[in-house]
Amino acid sequence: MGSSTRTRFASGSGAKPNPSAFDSLNRHYVSGVSTSRQPQSKRRVSWVDITEIAGRDPLDQEGSIRSILTTHVVPPDAVESRERIECDLVVNCLGAWSPVFSAKVGISDVTEPTRRQICMVSVQHEDANRIQELHSLGMVVDPSDLYFHPEGNDILAGYSIPDEAPGFDFDYDGEAFFREHIWPRLAECSSVFERCKHVRGWSGLYAVTPDRSGIAGPVAGFTNLFEAHSFTGRGVMQSYGIATALAEWIDRGSTSSSIAMLNRDRFSDPSKWLVEDLHI
Numbered sequence: 215m216g217s218s219t220r221t222r223f224a225s226g227s228g229a230k231p232n233p234s235a236f237d238s239l240n241r242h243y244v245s246g247v248s249t250s251r252q253p254q255s256k257r258r259v260s261w262v263d264i265t266e267i268a269g270r271d272p273l274d275q276e277g278s279i280r281s282i283l284t285t286h287v288v289p290p291d292a293v294e295s296r297e298r299i300e301c302d303l304v305v306n307c308l309g310a311w312s313p314v315f316s317a318k319v320g321i322s323d324v325t326e327p328t329r330r331q332i333c334m335v336s337v338q339h340e341d342a343n344r345i346q347e348l349h350s351l352g353m354v355v356d357p358s359d360l361y362f363h364p365e366g367n368d369i370l371a372g373y374s375i376p377d378e379a380p381g382f383d384f385d386y387d388g389e390a391f392f393r394e395h396i397w398p399r400l401a402e403c404s405s406v407f408e409r410c411k412h413v414r415g416w417s418g419l420y421a422v423t424p425d426r427s428g429i430a431g432p433v434a435g436f437t438n439l440f441e442a443h444s445f446t447g448r449g450v451m452q453s454y455g456i457a458t459a460l461a462e463w464i465d466r467g468s469t470s471s472s473i474a475m476l477n478r479d480r481f482s483d484p485s486k487w488l489v490e491d492l493h494i
């Protein structure tokens with residue numbers, strides 16, 4: 215790395231050039247990117263523009279981050295500062311927003327951002343032992359594609375609505391989601407769930423690919439661009455393995471892990487798809 219450049223990551227971690235960086239990691243938005251020509255018809259990412267978003271409330275009660283993540287526009291009054299960073303290496307790990315970055319460097323992505331909801335459910339059963347039994351089960355995936363596991367005194371239950379239209383949307387349907395999608399499946403699953411109550415819930419975005427598996431590795435045609443995103447509903451579980459393998463690839467120029475199968479090139483040949491059948 216040249217002394218006048220800094221390696222930065224186009225990621226949720228963003229970039230911040232001072233020691234208080236970890237106070238406000240999510241307030242640094244990659245708002246622009248530039249590529250330049252390289253030998254052998256390749257390109258490199260030359261620089262990214264970082265916009266620091268004003269506000270210090272980690273709960274983001276003013277909603278500026280939420281608004282930016284659904285509209286991709288930083289309102290002028292939300293700008294704290296701007297910085298242009300030269301890039302030695304860039305990793306696109308923007309989750310459901312990775313296609314936005316890809317598009318800016320000219321790559322057509324297969325990933326679709328798709329809303330997924332989950333909620334806490336209070337189980338009202340006279341026999342406390344029956345509820346305790348749930349704790350020995352770990353996470354349950356029901357044949358109806360409902361999934362749940364104990365969470366404190368309640369259970370956490372989710373269901374991925376199959377015909378949910380793609381889009382950048384965090385609205386949670388609340389009680390209606392529980393009544394229509396969660397409760398009937400719980401009640402069908404076990405009589406323990408006949409009486410239960412919606413406590414609260416939330417929604418987030420899955421980054422969904424055609425085979426429902428993630429995308430990781432070097433981006434073809436670029437000399438300094440890697441990616442690791444689109445892990446649908448399994449990104450937390452896969453994060454350690456993916457990060458370790460990608461770090462090895464970046465450091466050594468190759469990887470000994472099976473991460474190579476996650477390269478985006480597979481989408482041009484359906485026989486190379488890594489189809490995940492479980493719809494959760």
Ligand SMILES: Cc1cc2nc3c(=O)[nH]c(=O)nc-3n(C[C@H](O)[C@H](O)[C@H](O)COP(=O)(O)OP(=O)(O)OC[C@H]3O[C@@H](n4cnc5c(N)ncnc54)[C@H](O)[C@@H]3O)c2cc1C
Pocket residue numbers: 224225226227228240242243244245283307308309310311330331332372416417418419420442443444445446447448449450451452
């Ligand atoms: C309801 C729900 C339940 C889930 N349950 C599970 C589970 O049980 N187990 C499991 O393994 N996974 C689960 N997942 C999936 C898991 O959350 C994701 O796969 C994982 O978070 C993906 O991680 P990521 O780092 O790739 O992307 P993300 O966690 O989405 O991180 C991307 C980050 O990029 C930021 N960003 C976007 N655009 C920009 C930009 N231009 N500049 C800077 N930053 C930007 C975003 O703010 C975000 O913080 C669930 C997801 C949802 C929605």
